[in-house]
Amino acid sequence: MATINDNYLKLKAGYLFPEIARRVNTFAEANPDAKVIRLGIGDVTEPLPEACRTAMIKAVEEMGVREGFKGYGPEQGYAWLRDAIAQNDFQSRGCNIDASEIFISDGSKCDNGNILDIFGNNNKIAVTDPVYPVYVDTNVMAGHTGDANEAGEYGGLVYLPVTAENNFTAQIPTEKVDLIYLCFPNNPTGATATKEHLQEWVKYAKANGAIIFFDAAYEAFISDPSLPHSIYEIEGARDCAIEFRSFSKNAGFTGTRCALTVVPKTLTGKAADGSDVELWKLWNRRQSTKFNGVSYIIQRGAEAVYSDAGKAQTKALVSFYMENAKIIRERLTAASIQVYGGVNAPYVWLKTPNNLSSWDFFDKLLNTVNVVGTPGSGFGAAGEGYFRISAFNSRENVEEAMRRITEKFKV
Amino acid sequence: MATINDNYLKLKAGYLFPEIARRVNTFAEANPDAKVIRLGIGDVTEPLPEACRTAMIKAVEEMGVREGFKGYGPEQGYAWLRDAIAQNDFQSRGCNIDASEIFISDGSKCDNGNILDIFGNNNKIAVTDPVYPVYVDTNVMAGHTGDANEAGEYGGLVYLPVTAENNFTAQIPTEKVDLIYLCFPNNPTGATATKEHLQEWVKYAKANGAIIFFDAAYEAFISDPSLPHSIYEIEGARDCAIEFRSFSKNAGFTGTRCALTVVPKTLTGKAADGSDVELWKLWNRRQSTKFNGVSYIIQRGAEAVYSDAGKAQTKALVSFYMENAKIIRERLTAASIQVYGGVNAPYVWLKTPNNLSSWDFFDKLLNTVNVVGTPGSGFGAAGEGYFRISAFNSRENVEEAMRRITEKFKV
Numbered sequence: 001m002a003t004i005n006d007n008y009l010k011l012k013a014g015y016l017f018p019e020i021a022r023r024v025n026t027f028a029e030a031n032p033d034a035k036v037i038r039l040g041i042g043d044v045t046e047p048l049p050e051a052c053r054t055a056m057i058k059a060v061e062e063m064g065v066r067e068g069f070k071g072y073g074p075e076q077g078y079a080w081l082r083d084a085i086a087q088n089d090f091q092s093r094g095c096n097i098d099a100s101e102i103f104i105s106d107g108s109k110c111d112n113g114n115i116l117d118i119f120g121n122n123n124k125i126a127v128t129d130p131v132y133p134v135y136v137d138t139n140v141m142a143g144h145t146g147d148a149n150e151a152g153e154y155g156g157l158v159y160l161p162v163t164a165e166n167n168f169t170a171q172i173p174t175e176k177v178d179l180i181y182l183c184f185p186n187n188p189t190g191a192t193a194t195k196e197h198l199q200e201w202v203k204y205a206k207a208n209g210a211i212i213f214f215d216a217a218y219e220a221f222i223s224d225p226s227l228p229h230s231i232y233e234i235e236g237a238r239d240c241a242i243e244f245r246s247f248s249k250n251a252g253f254t255g256t257r258c259a260l261t262v263v264p265k266t267l268t269g270k271a272a273d274g275s276d277v278e279l280w281k282l283w284n285r286r287q288s289t290k291f292n293g294v295s296y297i298i299q300r301g302a303e304a305v306y307s308d309a310g311k312a313q314t315k316a317l318v319s320f321y322m323e324n325a326k327i328i329r330e331r332l333t334a335a336s337i338q339v340y341g342g343v344n345a346p347y348v349w350l351k352t353p354n355n356l357s358s359w360d361f362f363d364k365l366l367n368t369v370n371v372v373g374t375p376g377s378g379f380g381a382a383g384e385g386y387f388r389i390s391a392f393n394s395r396e397n398v399e400e401a402m403r404r405i406t407e408k409f410k411v
Numbered sequence: 412m413a414t415i416n417d418n419y420l421k422l423k424a425g426y427l428f429p430e431i432a433r434r435v436n437t438f439a440e441a442n443p444d445a446k447v448i449r450l451g452i453g454d455v456t457e458p459l460p461e462a463c464r465t466a467m468i469k470a471v472e473e474m475g476v477r478e479g480f481k482g483y484g485p486e487q488g489y490a491w492l493r494d495a496i497a498q499n500d501f502q503s504r505g506c507n508i509d510a511s512e513i514f515i516s517d518g519s520k521c522d523n524g525n526i527l528d529i530f531g532n533n534n535k536i537a538v539t540d541p542v543y544p545v546y547v548d549t550n551v552m553a554g555h556t557g558d559a560n561e562a563g564e565y566g567g568l569v570y571l572p573v574t575a576e577n578n579f580t581a582q583i584p585t586e587k588v589d590l591i592y593l594c595f596p597n598n599p600t601g602a603t604a605t606k607e608h609l610q611e612w613v614k615y616a617k618a619n620g621a622i623i624f625f626d627a628a629y630e631a632f633i634s635d636p637s638l639p640h641s642i643y644e645i646e647g648a649r650d651c652a653i654e655f656r657s658f659s660k661n662a663g664f665t666g667t668r669c670a671l672t673v674v675p676k677t678l679t680g681k682a683a684d685g686s687d688v689e690l691w692k693l694w695n696r697r698q699s700t701k702f703n704g705v706s707y708i709i710q711r712g713a714e715a716v717y718s719d720a721g722k723a724q725t726k727a728l729v730s731f732y733m734e735n736a737k738i739i740r741e742r743l744t745a746a747s748i749q750v751y752g753g754v755n756a757p758y759v760w761l762k763t764p765n766n767l768s769s770w771d772f773f774d775k776l777l778n779t780v781n782v783v784g785t786p787g788s789g790f791g792a793a794g795e796g797y798f799r800i801s802a803f804n805s806r807e808n809v810e811e812a813m814r815r816i817t818e819k820f821k822v
Contacts, residue, residue, distance in 0.1 A: 001620035002589040003531030004680035004688050008696060018699065043482035048474040056708065060467045063459040063667070066805070070666035071454035106517050106668075106703070113701035117552065120414030137700045141528065178413040209412035255481035256474070257517075257706040269415035277415050285419060288429065289548050290524035292517070295668040297467065298706055394477070 007143040012152055016133050016378035017041050020362075027366050037401040039328075039390045040372040042187065042347065044252045046320060046394075048301075049313035052251060055304035059297040070296040075288045077104025077260070081299050084306040085260060089245065095232035101264050101280065103287055104302075106294050108217050108246040108259040113138035114290075115213065115242065115261070118282040119269065123178035126158040128170045130188055130379030130386070132215070135181040151381035161382040162189060164351065168340065169197060172204050180205065182231075183215035185222060188379045188388040189349040190341015192227050198234045205240035211269065211279075212241040217259075220250035220318050222344045238264040242279070249346065249392075251305045251314045258294055258302040321346050324398045325391035331402035332389075335409045346391040349376070353409055361387050369404035418554040423563055427544050427789035428452050431773075438777050448812040450739075450801045451783040453598065453758065455663045457731060457805075459712075460724035463662060466715035470708040481707040486699045488515025488671070492710050495717040496671060500656065506643035512675050512691065514698055515713075517705050519628050519657040519670040524549035525701075526624065526653065526672070529693040530680065534589035537569040539581045541599055541790030541797070543626070546592040562792035572793040573600060575762065579751065580608060583615050591616065593642075594626035596633060599790045599799040600760040601752015603638050609645045616651035622680065622690075623652040628670075631661035631729050633755045649675040653690070660757065660803075662716045662725045669705055669713040732757050735809045736802035742813035743800075746820045757802040760787070764820055772798050780815035 020040050028036055062068030076082070082099040090097035105111050112134050125144055127135050136154065139145055146155025153159060158177050160170035168191035170182075182201060184193040205212050214231040222229055231237045243262040247253035263283045268276035294302075304310045325342040332339045332350055342348035352361040358375035365371045365387075376386030391398070431451050439447055473479030487493070493510040501508035516522050523545050536555055538546050547565065550556055557566025564570060569588050571581035579602035581593075593612060595604040616623050625642040633640055642648045654673040658664035674694045679687035705713075715721045736753040743750045743761055753759035763772040769786030776782045776798075787797030802809070 002534055002622040002680045004682055004690070004693060005529050005531055006683045008529065008693050009682060009688070011696065041483070045477070045480065045482065047477055047480050048471075050475065053471050053475050056471045057468050060459075060464050060471070064461065064464050066456070066458055069456065069458050069663075071456065071663075072452070072665045106706075109703050110701055118416050118419065120416055123413055134700060141697070141700065211413040252480075252482075254483045254703075255707045257703065269413045271415055271420060272417045277420070279415070282415060282419050285422065286552070289545060289552065290521055292520050292665075292668065295517075295706060295709055296666045297708065 007141055010140050010147050012148055024372055034370045036370045037397045038372045039393055040374045042390045042392055043254050044392050048252050051304040051307050051310035051313055052301040056297050056301040059300035073293040073296055075291055075293045078299050081303045084303055088306045095230050097232055097262055101262055103261045104294050105259050106257045108244045109134050111244055111261045116142045117286050126173055126177040126180045128162045129159040130383030132187050153381055163382055172200055176208050178210050180210055180212045182212055185218040185345035188347055190345035190347040192344045195228050202234045202236045206236055214241050214243045216243055217246045218345050221346050224344055238266045247302050250318055258298050321391045327398055328389055331406050335406040348389045350387050352385050352387050358384055358387055369408050371401045418552055421551050421558050423559055435783055445781045447781045448808045449783045451785045453801050453803055454665050455803050459663050462715040462718050462721035462724055463712040467708050467712040470711035484704045484707055486702055486704045489710050492714045495714055499717045506641050508643055508673055512673055514672045515705050516670050517668045519655045520545050522655055522672045527553045528697050537584055537588040537591045539573045540570040541794030543598050564792055574793055583611055587619050589621050591621055591623045593623055596629040596756035599758055601756035601758040603755045606639050613645045613647045617647055625652050625654045627654055628657045629756050632757050635755055649677045658713050669709050732802045738809055739800055742817050746817040759800045761798050763796055763798050769795055769798055780819050782812045
């Protein structure tokens with residue numbers, strides 16, 4: 001009799017975004033004339049950069065002649081893309097990362113989940129609270145947790161609260177943990193980490209033989225030149241950190257699909273016999289066996305992000321969304337709503353007015369002004385009473401959403 | 412201290428194809444003038460169908476305007492592609508498969524590995540021998556096996572030998588197993604299954620509460636009209652089988668990346684408390700959490716496979732490779748080499764001459780006639796003494812490879 005992975009049954013009902021979609025659809029069906037503006041899910045809205053499109057069309061055409069046809073590519077990604085990334089994203093910022101340490105994938109979400117494949121089941125895992133739900137859910141699925149309590153916290157995980165009280169900066173744990181998820185610029189709070197803060201984490205990880213999973217999916221949105229874009233800007237990080245990046249947000253690839261994960265060859269984990277095993281070798285084996293690489297066409301599109309035209313076009317995209325974030329911050333502040341983030345990140349994190357619960361504020365916003373955001377409590381217990389507004393939308397929609405909100409909520 | 416997944420250390424050195432690549436590279440470096448012909452890895456060589464290219468270029472162009480831009484798509488795939496597949500691949504053959512039961516992915520290899528995520532760790536697993544190595548390796552990685560013996564057989568797995576002696580037809584196990592991997596048309600042997608044979612498996616699976624993983628990646632190569640293309644042509648299969656398919660071989664998508672997995676909503680597995688849990692729900696949750704869907708551009712390319720032009724072009728591609736297979740069969744037979752397969756599958760499986768071991772024949776072929784094939788023993792202990800020749804290459808290369816082999820080996 002085939003048995004199932006019982007850990008799946010511990011998962012709380014529905015991933016956050018499907019639940020939002022459900023409520024929005026219910027509302028839209030009941031109110032077919034309402035013009036709903038979606039600032040919930042962090043999905044980009046503006047056209048794909050021309051440089052990427054031109055490169056992809058060329059790649060499709062190459063596939064049409066025998067001499068240009070590409071079959072199976074390297075599971076790790078094409079060398080020309082790995083080289084471009086190593087040079088532009090890492091070496092140019094002083095990070096000692098080699099192209100061979102970069103693995104191209106079809107999504108950061110995938111890699112965030114799949115990376116657990118190469119680790120043991122007895123690691124103590126730390127996450128911030130609030131947190132990107134995929135970090136938690138994939139650990140639940142892998143059997144690394146107990147059941148959830150009423151607040152949605154899973155037994156066995158170490159939650160590190162990040163709230164206005166601690167300036168959205170997780171405190172280094174006092175207990176010993178083995179795997180640590182960090183995301184900067186942060187989803188959902190929009191908070192950033194200074195080099196000094198990351199240096200503390202690296203010091204902790206090295207002292208404890210821990211591995212940091214550093215999610216830098218939003219690094220392109222950093223405007224403050226003093227802030228690190230990569231954890232490898234921190235001395236010692238090559239010995240304790242895996243970094244995840246994506247083309248989703250800087251180049252608008254959420255529907256095009258390309259991302260990357262950096263696994264330095266200096267990283268090791270402990271085997272049961274006490275020996276140190278190279279994590280690069282394990283991840284390389286995992287990807288070779290369970291993955292077939294990203295489409296050649298898409299990789300050519302990603303490569304174009306690093307051309308002169310591509311750099312200018314992605315910079316313009318990022319600036320566009322960050323101007324949206326600025327508008328959101330200013331208008332909400334004018335409406336006496338307390339806001340955080342939105343300066344080095346495309347997310348504005350706000351304190352709900354009148355101490356409304358996150359979901360109550362979600363329903364109120366949806367029902368009264370037809371604007372969709374993301375309830376903070378959906379990201380974890382410590383997110384209760386907060387709310388995320390995404391800057392990913394057209395200028396017109398952002399302006400209109402803010403006009404509606406300020407009219408309704410102004411003091 | 413972060414620990415690793417120790418199961419990875421049980422894996423035998425290198426996946427089969429990297430080992431072949433290593434030997435070929437060593438030979439090519441030592442013999443830079445040799446014109447090596449690769450009939451080893453099952454990778455297509457002919458241009459991507461025009462219908463697919465046209466559709467992808469159109470999709471790229473859509474992405475260039477705000478109104479046509481696509482961000483995150485459904486993790487399960489776009490409805491228009493799932494509909495086209497349900498109608499053309501299943502309903503047209505009398506299979507009762509709904510579009511909602513089809514999950515689009517970026518590769519069958521990925522799905523073959525990932526499907527284990529939703530199953531328990533205590534299932535008894537059966538594979539044929541020889542077998543596509545990914546089935547075995549992913550179970551090793553997931554901790555479902557013991558160590559390997561000298562023949563490369565992992566403890567805990569049930570191996571079902573398929574050799575010339577049993578006409579390459581696995582015997583239904585006498586012991587009870589829970590998960591069964593079947594691949595028809597078979598990689599590597601090129602053998603096929605009749606409806607009667609599959610009916611026996613379905614009967615066994617239903618009687619034992621087992622789930623069949625049915626890999627139909629090569630169904631497009633079936634020429635015999637009496638043979639089933641899908642396991643859902645067999646009564647009762649909706650209650651016991653998951654089917655994997657791919658656009659890699661019929662439409663030349665090995666470098667473009669698109670595949671699909673069918674999980675009928677009628678399938679269940681046992682939870683620890685004895686209850687029956689819908690596998691569709693688990694797989695849907697797995698994909699929603701650990702996957703972000705296939706690129707919109709690529710899905711449009713896959714959809715075009717089902718247009719009139721796409722059908723004609725993929726049919727022509729398949730015919731081209733099958734003519735190669737016919738040439739390989741005929742020439743090897745003329746050289747007194749015993750061949751199997753190659754009639755309803757793009758692989759010819761041969762008995763090595765003079766009882767050479769598979770790897771000895773590999774080295775001999777490489778060194779004397781500069782032709783690369785795949786050692787049968789790389790697919791499992793029972794593949795020893797066999798060898799796989801792939802029909803995926805240009806006509807010119809296939810003709811030349813056969814000319815060299817027949818000259819060297821003719822009696």
